[in-house]
Amino acid sequence: MIYLRIFFTFLRIGFFGFGGGYAMVPLLRTATVGPHGWLTPPQFLASVALGQITPGPVAITATFVGFKAAGLAGAVVATLGMFLPSVLVIYLLSEFYHRHRHNRYLRGALEGVLPAVVGLIAAVAVGMGDVSINGVVPALLAAVVLLGALRLRSGYALLILGSAAAGALLLR
Amino acid sequence: MGSREEHRAVGHPVPLGELVRTFLWIGTVGFGGGYAVLDLIRTQLVERRRWLTSQQYDHVVSLAEMAPGALTVNVLAGAAYRLGGIGAMLAGTGALILPSFLIIVLCAGLYTAYAGAPVVQGALHGLEAAVVALMLVVAWELSRGIRPQAFQLGVGAVTFGAYLFLNVNPIFLLLAAGVAGAWRGGARR
Structure with missing residues (x-):
């Protein structure tokens, strides 16, 4: 079942x-x-x-x-x-x-x-x-999130929503 | 008398409704999970509501770090158990997960309907890149709690290679690492 x-x-x-x-x-x-x-x-x-x-x-x-x-x-x-x-x-x-x-x-x-x-x-x-990192844009996006998460110690919400928005604009 | 606040914090039962409301709220605003949310939880339980003392909270976190599963769920389940026993723990954990559960079910429905749309594909592709980066950050943060000895470095490297290149079942790798660690721990002294 x-x-x-x-x-x-x-x-x-x-x-x-x-x-x-x-x-x-x-x-x-x-x-x-x-x-x-x-x-x-x-x-x-x-x-x-x-x-x-x-x-x-x-x-x-x-x-x-x-x-x-x-x-x-x-x-x-x-x-x-x-x-x-x-x-x-x-x-x-x-x-x-x-x-x-x-x-x-x-x-x-x-x-x-x-x-x-x-x-x-x-x-x-x-x-x-x-x-998923198969081009310049995803690579840049990942780099920004990596640095952002190491810097901003609290709250990934902005990084996550931002990367979704950037993807919707740039990766479609 | 400063003792009134301490008095409340020493394990007096917290009204269940209030606990469930607080956990629902944390489950609704706790984006990102893990250590990012621990600050929020401490603010709520220790500073604002004074349900736990700072020391009690740290104890709960140290237990939660040893348990499997999502850290936020473990911390809040441990806190709820401390505040009201098994009933509070079950009700609180359910309240914590409910908002995410509803959003995910909604998202899954929308995903099924619109997975082909270019905007959705793009947004998901962007998220995937972010997830890869966040996982590397988590691996980095976790690795800072490890002593850089040959044993630990070897276990990390073997696990990495065995999973990535040989597709070994991760449960087996975790068990093997635990057994090797226990054997090493037993052999000491």
Whole structure:
């Protein structure tokens, strides 16, 4: 049944999305694009881009994928699957973290996972860039956003909306 | 007596309706996600409403950073749990996600209808370029919290190459990195 498949796909991504919403993009790509996937590569890029222009977490990309796969009900189960692990793990950490925070295996595991997350995010950025940065205008746009985000420490909203507007004017 | 404000901040139950309204508002204006929104959350929960002390908030953030998933969702779920238990956590998380959910469903419907229009194609192409840049920024910001030792550099490089060139499943890569880290942690001392 497609709803169960959607739910468990996103539940798995939710549980392994260490490092925040962007860390889930590589997981989302592997799970949703491909011969048995729900999205084509351009649709996947669009879904991540749409996750950007909404307020709230980038992980809401899951909702878009669910919608494309199975309509409104698909969107609901994808969203539930994506965010349930957060709630569950936060509950467990709130209750048990104090007892285990000095455990050296746990600390070691986290020390190993973080560089892996960075490697994955960088890899998916390079992979996406290879497709979507295909000319002078996208390259300039990416450079402006890169510098802007490193400079303006708070709020990417302007950069995101600005790049959509610039694209609508210059890249059609 | 300055103690009145502190008194409110030490875990007294917050009215559920007020909590849900606050979370709905954060979910409506919190563009960009991640660290960009943490300032907004701190302003709301610590400075304006005084539901948490600064110390309690920092503790919640440190828990949230360890959990998988979107950072803003984790922070607010942790804060809500602290303020009102499991019920508040579920209601608050739902309220936080609802605005984005509705906008995305609307966007997905519009995308399906107008994906072919040149203006939409252009706007999405522009957004994609921005997303690539933002992901590099996120990778950079995260990497600054890592100690530049051979182990960490090696894990980062191997993961990068294995995903980009060999298409290895990222879940497997994360598990392998976690196991290697735990083994290394256990071998120390």
